[in-house]
Amino acid sequence: MDLNNLVEEKDVKDLQKEEKKFKFSLKRTLLGIFSVLLLWSTKPNIEYAITKLEADNNSYIARILNDTSLSREEQISQIYQTALMENHKISEDLKKRLMDAFTTEVIAYAGCFFTDEIIKNMYAVVKTEDIREMYKFEKEYGWWDGNYISFSNSISIDSMYADKTLLAHEQMHAILKDGLFGSGLIHGIHGYGINEGATVSFVKSDHSYSFQNRTFDLLGLVLGYKDIFQTYTNSNLSELMQILSQYIPPQEAKELILLLDRDVFRRICTNIYGKKSNSI
């Protein structure tokens, strides 16, 4: 073997080493980027989780909740206001609008259904939530004017139509954020319709989702509002199904929930199609 061959072999080995190094550093960089992104995306939920822990042991909240001189509505209102003031993501103007909307539309109207657990969860959500403008795509194709995204703990609104009813509606979704209540009405597609109908029942001037809301109200009327409302505040769809299953076959109970979901999707499809047709 001559010297040239030896040099060439060494060069190849060096190159292979370099390649290995490069691949390793690339993998490490990608992993790093992925981890940062993952951490970044879960940041809102980490913030929420920490604040929730804090809320559970917060002496101020405990004091307010134990203050018998205050009505339930006053207790909720004070804690809501405190959480909102401690939120650094929302503008002052929006805070004022949210305060007004949630106080008049939800607290004064349905505050009596709020348990201590809901109030603590409300504190954690409101303190850490964000409000952003809805994406252009949503505005163009969605028939909704706002929504709450649990994953990022943020409410998105179309500011053109964000009246106090809409703000209160989305805030109501938000305060029943998962993590406290486990799986149920808030999660996934199944139960979407009844969740919306129930939320409308908790917001005074909200008249959206009329079919879903009417069905929820009828169930309350026939089976007792207290129990039916509790399934919503507990975000427990299976609890609702259990109540229904005492009177009708479980399959029929499932069908009822599914009918409400289907109707929502029918409206979404109709609206998308309608909007397309307008652009002809």
Added chain:
Amino acid sequence: MTSLDGYAQIFMERNQIQYDKDKMAKRALNYRKRANEIILDVFEAKNGCKMEDPPFGKLIMGSYNYKSTDELDFDKSFYHLDFTDTDSIGVSITNTKHGISMMIIEARGDDDKNYINNAELQTELASMLGVSNIVVSDWYWRDREHVVVTIQNIEYIIDPNHLNDFDYEQKYKEFKEKVNEHNKEIQLENRYEDER
């Protein structure tokens, strides 16, 4: 593409849209009908009696959009609206931003005192309305922008601030007129659609 082709295309597409809208409307109607059937099943199972049998009366539920918007064009139709030949009738109307949504409970039978005689249901309603006792309860659509109408001489207690001076007879008359107006509107629109 000539302008004529363009018009033809628009015409065809519009016809297609119309077809889809009808299909969607039918679908919506079926969802609502079925949902109401299920709720009736729940009611009947809970109260141990058929809705048609007195004293519970017959429960009829309707969705009625008085002022429909583009969005709710598909929901315009309502599936049961019959005021004829009733001994007593309870109507709950909810004003929605899209119009009026209502629930009608028609009670059949002479004895209105037995309109709702299920003790548990009465207790729930009394609790819901914040009153100690319901002599003869009416059906109530929670405390929001709505009216509860009960025809005939039925005594019931509801938050006096809400409905103290409410003229039930007059409201029922007005409501019936609105329904008739709306029926006429639908007939006219149907005729217009047919002609087109």
